Every structure is written in structure tokens, then in C-alpha cells.
Amino acid sequence: MRSLSALELLNIWEWGHNQPSWSRAIKLLSSACPETSIDMLTQLSLGQRDAMLLTLREWTFGSQLVSQVTCPSCGEVLELDFDIAEMRLASLSIESVEKYRFELADYQVSFRLPNSLDMIAIAEYKQPEIAQEILLERCILEVVCDGKYLPFQQLPSHTRDVIIAQMAQVDPQANVSIDISCSACNHQWRSLFDIVSFFWSEINAWAFRVLREVHTLATAYSWREAEILAMSPRRRQLYLDMVAH
Ligand SMILES: [Zn+2]
Incomplete structure (x- = not known):
């Protein structure tokens, strides 16, 4: 970067x-x-x-x-x-997409973290509850209960809450207060x-x-926008001071 x-x-x-x-x-x-x-x-x-x-x-x-x-x-x-x-x-790191797993009572859950593609997918849903439901469904990769795969819709609400808490815990930078x-x-x-x-x-x-600075300097000196923007802020400011006095 x-x-x-x-x-x-x-x-x-x-x-x-x-x-x-x-x-x-x-x-x-x-x-x-x-x-x-x-x-x-x-x-x-x-x-x-x-x-x-x-x-x-x-x-x-x-x-x-x-x-x-x-x-x-x-x-x-x-x-x-x-x-x-x-x-x-x-810490700042670009790692490959990770899969997280945890166990809760009889449930084995694997999930990934929400990303920008998920934000695109839920953008059209204006109701927060629906948007969160779709986000969770996208990010929960697999739920196994008693050896059987469980459809997302059958996940109990307390298990969903734990998954949301786990997501926040492994990606704290996504939720800064x-x-x-x-x-x-x-x-x-x-x-x-x-x-x-x-x-x-x-x-x-x-x-x-x-843009106001460009306007002032272009008017005073007939410089082009690209030339003015290429100056350091300090040099630009010095010229602005000279125009003002
Ligand atoms: Zn007050």
C-alpha cells in the first residue's frame, strides 16, 4: 500500500x-x-x-x-x-479468507467473517433484521448437530447470537466504539x-x-489544475499567502 x-x-x-x-x-x-x-x-x-x-x-x-x-x-x-x-x-494484515470453527453444546459451527461482497449483497435490504439474517446465512458455512447437517433456518436464536459474538471477537477492528x-x-x-x-x-x-485553492491560484497565475495539485501543500500555501497580500 x-x-x-x-x-x-x-x-x-x-x-x-x-x-x-x-x-x-x-x-x-x-x-x-x-x-x-x-x-x-x-x-x-x-x-x-x-x-x-x-x-x-x-x-x-x-x-x-x-x-x-x-x-x-x-x-x-x-x-x-x-x-x-x-x-x-x-494489526494490519492481508491474509487469505479464513474459516473459523467452534463448538457449542451439540453444535459444531464453521463460519467466515463478513466482507465487502456481503455488504454489496445486503445493500438492497433496508430492514436491519432482514439484512442481518441474510448476512448470517452467507457467513455461516456449516452447522452440524448430532452428526447431521442443519439448515441455517433451523439454527436456534441463542446459537446465532453466539456466532455473532464470535465474529465480533475474531474481527474486533470491524466494530470500533x-x-x-x-x-x-x-x-x-x-x-x-x-x-x-x-x-x-x-x-x-x-x-x-x-478546489478553492486551485481556483485562487489558477486565477492569479494561470497555472493548470494538475500543476497546482502537484505542488506540496506548503508551497501551495506560500503562493496563496502571496496572492492574499
Ligand atoms: Zn451533556
Whole structure:
């Protein structure tokens, strides 16, 4: 994996305007990992995918994550400041698709982890319960009870819950949450951290800023967009300062 140039990032941003989250994630990674096939990237578990996106985010915008949340109890707007290391729950690795097995009472279960292909498959199901049911059916590879294969539909609900918990345990990076405490009212809550939407909103804000910079410099100097984007941010800023004064 390598970092992305300003021009590449801008092109991805433009392409991803109307794309779903999973598609943006794969586009970012396929651009940063030209040596890895799209097939391989879409079969990464969501945790493996997100670990790579965290690294790409760090290379693009640095290791500090800053965001704003509104306290659900008192409405105070809080500024959150995290280091990417705090969000990294698993090491970065691209391994082949793994099969996991465990036993629970009379059941022997084998499953694989949800990946981007599963996200594509469930995208059309708007009801979370149905989407989760289809996701589980895709990821549970085999259930044997008393020596007989059991159809997915006959799996007891408590066994399903254990399988979901096992999936979360072996792929912790797929489900990152942060503990938040309100400085105004001391209310505490836990919020999911989604690197794909977080990174994308940053890319969006960055793109608007960079396009304004291109506009200012192209107007002042008649340089082409590609020339301006190829400059380091520092050099671009120095020219912007000169235009402003
Ligand atoms: Zn509060």
C-alpha cells in the first residue's frame, strides 16, 4: 500500500460522490494498493479493510482524529480528539479468507467473517433484521448437530447470537466504539466509530478546500489544475499567502 497524491484523492472524491460506503472504501484501497486485485480487497474482512483504511487515513491527514459530537443528554457540542493508535484494535494484515470453527453444546459451527461482497449483497435490504439474517446465512458455512447437517433456518436464536459474538471477537477492528463523556453534564455513552464515513467526510471537506485553492491560484497565475495539485501543500500555501497580500 502507498499514499495517494492530491490528484488521485480528488479523482476518487469526484468518482465517489454518489457511491455507497463500501464502494468508496474499496475504491480508496484499490487506488492505494494497485498490487492487490479488487477481488482480494472485496474479500477482506471488514476489520482487515478498516485497519488498512486507518493506515491510509494516517498517511493522508496525519494520526490525530478530530470530530464533533452533540451530547444526547444536554445538547452540548463536544470536540473529540483521538490518536489513530487508539482506534487500532488489530494489526494490519492481508491474509487469505479464513474459516473459523467452534463448538457449542451439540453444535459444531464453521463460519467466515463478513466482507465487502456481503455488504454489496445486503445493500438492497433496508430492514436491519432482514439484512442481518441474510448476512448470517452467507457467513455461516456449516452447522452440524448430532452428526447431521442443519439448515441455517433451523439454527436456534441463542446459537446465532453466539456466532455473532464470535465474529465480533475474531474481527474486533470491524466494530470500533469510543467512550465519550460530556464535559458539561457528565453524561457518558458509547459511540461507534466508522472509519469509512469519518475518512470520507474529511476527504469531502479537504476537496472543497483544495478546489478553492486551485481556483485562487489558477486565477492569479494561470497555472493548470494538475500543476497546482502537484505542488506540496506548503508551497501551495506560500503562493496563496502571496496572492492574499
Ligand atoms: Zn451533556
